[in-house]
Amino acid sequence: MTLKNVDARGRACPEPVLLTKRAIDQSPERVQVFVDNTTAMENVKRFAVNLGYKVEITKDGQDFVLKISR
Amino acid sequence: MGLGTSDDAAVYRVSGDKAAILTMDFFPPVVDDPYTFGSIAAANALSDVYAMGGRPVAAMNIVCFPTCLSVDVMRDILRGGADKVMEAGAVLAGGHSIEDDEPKYGLSVMGLVHPDRILTNAAARPGDVLILTKPLGTGILNTAIKADMVDDAGYTKAVETMAYLNADACEAALETGVAGCTDITGFGFLGHACEMADGSGVTLEIWPAQLPVIEESIELAKMGIIPAGAYNNQAFVEGRVRFEEGIKQEVIDIMFDPQTSGGLLISVTEDRADALMKLLKDKCKTPFGMIGRVKKRGKFSIEVKDNTPRYT
Numbered sequence: 173m174t175l176k177n178v179d180a181r182g183r184a185c186p187e188p189v190l191l192t193k194r195a196i197d198q199s200p201e202r203v204q205v206f207v208d209n210t211t212a213m214e215n216v217k218r219f220a221v222n223l224g225y226k227v228e229i230t231k232d233g234q235d236f237v238l239k240i241s242r
Numbered sequence: 243m244g245l246g247t248s249d250d251a252a253v254y255r256v257s258g259d260k261a262a263i264l265t266m267d268f269f270p271p272v273v274d275d276p277y278t279f280g281s282i283a284a285a286n287a288l289s290d291v292y293a294m295g296g297r298p299v300a301a302m303n304i305v306c307f308p309t310c311l312s313v314d315v316m317r318d319i320l321r322g323g324a325d326k327v328m329e330a331g332a333v334l335a336g337g338h339s340i341e342d343d344e345p346k347y348g349l350s351v352m353g354l355v356h357p358d359r360i361l362t363n364a365a366a367r368p369g370d371v372l373i374l375t376k377p378l379g380t381g382i383l384n385t386a387i388k389a390d391m392v393d394d395a396g397y398t399k400a401v402e403t404m405a406y407l408n409a410d411a412c413e414a415a416l417e418t419g420v421a422g423c424t425d426i427t428g429f430g431f432l433g434h435a436c437e438m439a440d441g442s443g444v445t446l447e448i449w450p451a452q453l454p455v456i457e458e459s460i461e462l463a464k465m466g467i468i469p470a471g472a473y474n475n476q477a478f479v480e481g482r483v484r485f486e487e488g489i490k491q492e493v494i495d496i497m498f499d500p501q502t503s504g505g506l507l508i509s510v511t512e513d514r515a516d517a518l519m520k521l522l523k524d525k526c527k528t529p530f531g532m533i534g535r536v537k538k539r540g541k542f543s544i545e546v547k548d549n550t551p552r553y554t
Contacts, residue, residue: 211470
């Protein structure tokens with residue numbers, strides 16, 4: 173099972189969502205997304221949850237890591 | 243108006259029967275087309291006068307513009323603004339421009355109102371009915387438009403909504419005889435509703451299924467195409483809004499979505515509500531709705547009821 177990493181730090185909305193979408197299209201099982209602000213975290217979470225994914229969020233310093241899986 | 247109730251504009255009494263309303267607003271482009279941006283920015287700046295029941299009489303341009311862009315672009319922005327000011331029946335009396343990295347445009351506006359007939363956001367009374375005169379979702383749509391994610395139909399709806407003057411809605415409100423009014427802009431529907439609730443010392447009960455919403459924004463909200471402002475708005479009213487169980491996340495997000503040139507939120511006595519709805523049907527060119535009611539002050543500023551079958 174491949175794990176696709178998305179580094180969306182420093183990207184403004186809606187880019188983190190669009191990058192996540194591209195990653196999920198390539199790797200529909202598991203994607204891990206790094207973002208550096210709450211808006212991006214909330215938006216990527218909404219996007220993944222709405223597609224039926226489980227989202228686990230951890231805070232890493234200033235960053236958030238979203239583990240997105242089936 | 244005092245600052246205490248966060249009203250929409252400054253009011254200065256000129257004489258016994260005349261008060262001046264003073265307001266200004268400007269912002270960076272929300273759409274690529276300069277003329278359209280100009281008309282939206284102007285409609286947005288003029289809105290505060292309508293929110294207070296006034297008539298715009300004079301306006302001045304506020305322009306920030308970079309030297310690297312063609313002057314034609316600035317000319318088109320100004321033309322869009324000027325046409326909108328003319329549509330509002332006001333006079334454009336000059337303005338001021340400075341050089342800036344990013345273009346910005348807006349107006350400083352003067353309006354007139356009879357001092358006894360000022361509409362304020364502090365005049366919602368228990369028993370009143372709440373009416374919203376433009377659909378929500380323009381902030382989400384603007385975010386998506388920038389990423390080229392909106393089709394022509396959605397774009398047109400968003401632009402027409404934002405560029406539409408609140409003049410017709412204001413006229414309907416004045417003709418009906420209402421006292422409570424505010425306009426929905428950057429703080430989002432719930433942010434401005436909170437200001438009205440706290441300013442009036444009441445609780446507003448909101449019926450989400452009745453809210454006019456630009457349909458295209460619902461799917462975008464579900465996708466997480468939500469501007470940062472929506473989250474700031476939510477944080478700002480933290481603890482003041484109670485949501486009933488079962489309200490969909492995208493509906494909550496749309497209620498917090500910062501609006502550009504949004505509609506009027508009108509508080510009208512129940513016996514006049516039908517008359518106002520009828521007048522709006524004749525005059526108002528955007529979708530509108532009876533979206534809640536005013537109750538005696540409870541623990542929360544806003545109670546959002548779950549009656550949401552309309553949006554799926």
